[in-house]
Amino acid sequence: MATATDKVLDHIDSHLDKSVERLFSLLRIPSISTDSAFAPEVRRAAEFVAEDVRTIGFEASVHDTPGHPAVVGHARGGKRPHVLFYGHYDVQPVDPLHLWEFPPFEPRLVEIAPGRKVIRARGACDDKGQMMTFIEACRAWKAATGSLPVDVSLLLEGEEENGSESLPAVIKANRKALKADHVFVCDSGQWDRETPAITISLRGMFHEEIVVRTADRDLHSGTFGGAANNAIRVLSRAVADLHDKDGRIAIPGFYKGVKELPKAIYSDWKKLNLTAKKLLGPIGLSLPAGEKGRMVIEQIASRPTCDVNGIWGGYQGEGVKTVIPNEAHAKVSFRLAAGQHPETIQKLFRAFVKKRIPKDCSVAFINTKWTTPANVTWNSDLVTRARAALTEEWGKKAVLMGQGGSIPIVKDFKETLGVDPLLVGFGLKDDRVHAPNEKYDLSSFHKGIRSWARILGAMAE
Amino acid sequence: MATATDKVLDHIDSHLDKSVERLFSLLRIPSISTDSAFAPEVRRAAEFVAEDVRTIGFEASVHDTPGHPAVVGHARGGKRPHVLFYGHYDVQPVDPLHLWEFPPFEPRLVEIAPGRKVIRARGACDDKGQMMTFIEACRAWKAATGSLPVDVSLLLEGEEENGSESLPAVIKANRKALKADHVFVCDSGQWDRETPAITISLRGMFHEEIVVRTADRDLHSGTFGGAANNAIRVLSRAVADLHDKDGRIAIPGFYKGVKELPKAIYSDWKKLNLTAKKLLGPIGLSLPAGEKGRMVIEQIASRPTCDVNGIWGGYQGEGVKTVIPNEAHAKVSFRLAAGQHPETIQKLFRAFVKKRIPKDCSVAFINTKWTTPANVTWNSDLVTRARAALTEEWGKKAVLMGQGGSIPIVKDFKETLGVDPLLVGFGLKDDRVHAPNEKYDLSSFHKGIRSWARILGAMAE
Numbered sequence: 001m002a003t004a005t006d007k008v009l010d011h012i013d014s015h016l017d018k019s020v021e022r023l024f025s026l027l028r029i030p031s032i033s034t035d036s037a038f039a040p041e042v043r044r045a046a047e048f049v050a051e052d053v054r055t056i057g058f059e060a061s062v063h064d065t066p067g068h069p070a071v072v073g074h075a076r077g078g079k080r081p082h083v084l085f086y087g088h089y090d091v092q093p094v095d096p097l098h099l100w101e102f103p104p105f106e107p108r109l110v111e112i113a114p115g116r117k118v119i120r121a122r123g124a125c126d127d128k129g130q131m132m133t134f135i136e137a138c139r140a141w142k143a144a145t146g147s148l149p150v151d152v153s154l155l156l157e158g159e160e161e162n163g164s165e166s167l168p169a170v171i172k173a174n175r176k177a178l179k180a181d182h183v184f185v186c187d188s189g190q191w192d193r194e195t196p197a198i199t200i201s202l203r204g205m206f207h208e209e210i211v212v213r214t215a216d217r218d219l220h221s222g223t224f225g226g227a228a229n230n231a232i233r234v235l236s237r238a239v240a241d242l243h244d245k246d247g248r249i250a251i252p253g254f255y256k257g258v259k260e261l262p263k264a265i266y267s268d269w270k271k272l273n274l275t276a277k278k279l280l281g282p283i284g285l286s287l288p289a290g291e292k293g294r295m296v297i298e299q300i301a302s303r304p305t306c307d308v309n310g311i312w313g314g315y316q317g318e319g320v321k322t323v324i325p326n327e328a329h330a331k332v333s334f335r336l337a338a339g340q341h342p343e344t345i346q347k348l349f350r351a352f353v354k355k356r357i358p359k360d361c362s363v364a365f366i367n368t369k370w371t372t373p374a375n376v377t378w379n380s381d382l383v384t385r386a387r388a389a390l391t392e393e394w395g396k397k398a399v400l401m402g403q404g405g406s407i408p409i410v411k412d413f414k415e416t417l418g419v420d421p422l423l424v425g426f427g428l429k430d431d432r433v434h435a436p437n438e439k440y441d442l443s444s445f446h447k448g449i450r451s452w453a454r455i456l457g458a459m460a461e
Numbered sequence: 462m463a464t465a466t467d468k469v470l471d472h473i474d475s476h477l478d479k480s481v482e483r484l485f486s487l488l489r490i491p492s493i494s495t496d497s498a499f500a501p502e503v504r505r506a507a508e509f510v511a512e513d514v515r516t517i518g519f520e521a522s523v524h525d526t527p528g529h530p531a532v533v534g535h536a537r538g539g540k541r542p543h544v545l546f547y548g549h550y551d552v553q554p555v556d557p558l559h560l561w562e563f564p565p566f567e568p569r570l571v572e573i574a575p576g577r578k579v580i581r582a583r584g585a586c587d588d589k590g591q592m593m594t595f596i597e598a599c600r601a602w603k604a605a606t607g608s609l610p611v612d613v614s615l616l617l618e619g620e621e622e623n624g625s626e627s628l629p630a631v632i633k634a635n636r637k638a639l640k641a642d643h644v645f646v647c648d649s650g651q652w653d654r655e656t657p658a659i660t661i662s663l664r665g666m667f668h669e670e671i672v673v674r675t676a677d678r679d680l681h682s683g684t685f686g687g688a689a690n691n692a693i694r695v696l697s698r699a700v701a702d703l704h705d706k707d708g709r710i711a712i713p714g715f716y717k718g719v720k721e722l723p724k725a726i727y728s729d730w731k732k733l734n735l736t737a738k739k740l741l742g743p744i745g746l747s748l749p750a751g752e753k754g755r756m757v758i759e760q761i762a763s764r765p766t767c768d769v770n771g772i773w774g775g776y777q778g779e780g781v782k783t784v785i786p787n788e789a790h791a792k793v794s795f796r797l798a799a800g801q802h803p804e805t806i807q808k809l810f811r812a813f814v815k816k817r818i819p820k821d822c823s824v825a826f827i828n829t830k831w832t833t834p835a836n837v838t839w840n841s842d843l844v845t846r847a848r849a850a851l852t853e854e855w856g857k858k859a860v861l862m863g864q865g866g867s868i869p870i871v872k873d874f875k876e877t878l879g880v881d882p883l884l885v886g887f888g889l890k891d892d893r894v895h896a897p898n899e900k901y902d903l904s905s906f907h908k909g910i911r912s913w914a915r916i917l918g919a920m921a922e
Contacts, residue, residue, distance in 0.1 A: 225768050319828065320622075
């Protein structure tokens, strides 16, 4: 006899077109959270999502915040396990726009290889597509069996790409209603296309913009060149010095508190044998740029890192302008490992940069944002059940892996609700997340929905 | 009895308003030569100038070139000394526009200190204002005495700020008509507000844009951060390494062929006692950034230098985008001293940058422009006469000085016409040339016209 989960999986398979259609409607909303010009679109996305989950039977409301609104929903039945799901419907900016194959908010289904279809649009993976895998799983349970197998609450936000600053207050204000037995988060990746994964550590993030000022005006290099300092020259020095020759971050004290991996995880990771060629080949590179002597999987997943995300100053137009620029900017961000504290990193970073600013020049630090790194329990009953469900769906044992990116809100679930979240996601390395031509494999979306349907079923057992 | 020159000077004084009005009309034309969108405006400026000099009696024509047009004019009388004057009516770009007190092509007369009026607009000094000092001097000679004291030809161009690439062919094509006894150039500065100067050396220029490419797309720093190289990180290293700790340019072989100053000039310059405070104080700086152990006047006037004129890459918008950029650009220019060859500098520069590009990344060099450095004779009869005329007008002995900037066409006068140009200009250090709020002192304009009137008179004696 077919189990309830089997019925749900059949329903998912036969209604995939409708699921894709709903995702496309959400992808058409340009909900860029880091650019205030798009604030009305983020709100539109919130209202769209709230309305959508109401059709599955959720009581849903849009919560105003000092930033972008959040959506809270509940579908409670009674004395059953209570699951809280987190996802986000805001997206990254889309520039450089000219590199997109077609407009980023006009989603299309594209066949990129024989039999391999992908959903292409900004947010296709991060995180609209991923968020909808869970919502579609709930919809299928409701449609195929008349009800959800467990109590489900939703916490969906519109500020993740901008640091989730407003969400902790929403969690606190709804602490009682959101207090669940389990928290599920769908904003992470798989090990590879065939192998599912559960993420067990998340790096934190520290971001600041350096603004260097030299003279009180732009100067002509023919009049002052040689004698007058140049803001780009000063800034480049500070930025170049952030890394030493061995790929280590050269800020004194930066690595203090960073722990080595648990031995069991280290040896699991080593067995995975992720080579530089395998990781970097598909993106056109071959030489790891991180800390010498570390496995590349450590470089991307567990070790702290530093990247300059943007730099600008002086003349950027056509032709030649022999100007000595008096101002230059760089956006610098760090991925932090558990054991590092953003406040300390800020102090060390600023001191390091200031040391490289000549006495007659100045530096300012703006656009400060950070999230604290988090570790997630990796040997709980919840992880074991989810791992079994994923393994059943994919036919390959789910990997316990570290994630390089940060999901700002994870630490708040732990601190405010006292619950360790379970991080399961279906993103792939080639999804072009945050870049032009972002995509989400149709199979990621489909099997993602099926995976959540199985995990929800397993929670009810 | 009043001499002819006295009559001309009186005429200049009593018609200054009209001279300013004519300059304003020229300043209203946004003739930016480095941006092809403004090409029609450069042509409009050429036609305006040609029409204007025709009213003084010049036979003037606008010459088409593969770039912007040039203006050639002649007012020949007979067997008298023949003077060729050079200036340019194109201007630098105006960005950042928001730093201008008012729109850059709406010139105004502004009182910046009690009794000190300045003409403010893009090109007020460089070079529309300077060019018009000579043309207004010719006009006054014509109006006050009925004729010019010597034969005069004009070579006025619209491409100086973009490397004067088309002008050598114009000179060659008009070689016979332009072959003069003396060449005057008005595109340089005074020693200070009270002290006139003759420029006796010009640095050359070498410019290239570095384009660094790393991965084949922008990446998410959470997914690839640590392992994947970052185009800004690579570029910053190359740019920062261009200077060593002592302010010297660190490219091996860069200084080869650079000669020390003639002893007479060195000791003159030393006596001028230009301190760092005096040079840099007015622009908000105090510490010379050039070669340690050199006088600041050497740093700005005779030594080769290097400046990054612009840099960009990655995310430059509001907020945070944790991207690993796969492309970054820097515009780098060098001022070259006599004895350096642009072709050699290009080879050394490219090798230096390439050495700093990881093997799996790439670099391209675009927007290459150069001008060869030039020395001008400093002890000729022409220099002696002009120096006397300037000294008479200003009441202070004219300084023989080196200029940091380059005037691309100077070497062609020497090579094609066989004439050493005389470089006299009235620009001041605080003119904000190439920067927002460019200005030209009304007194620079007025006494500049008078200075040329005297020099023309002296040539006829």
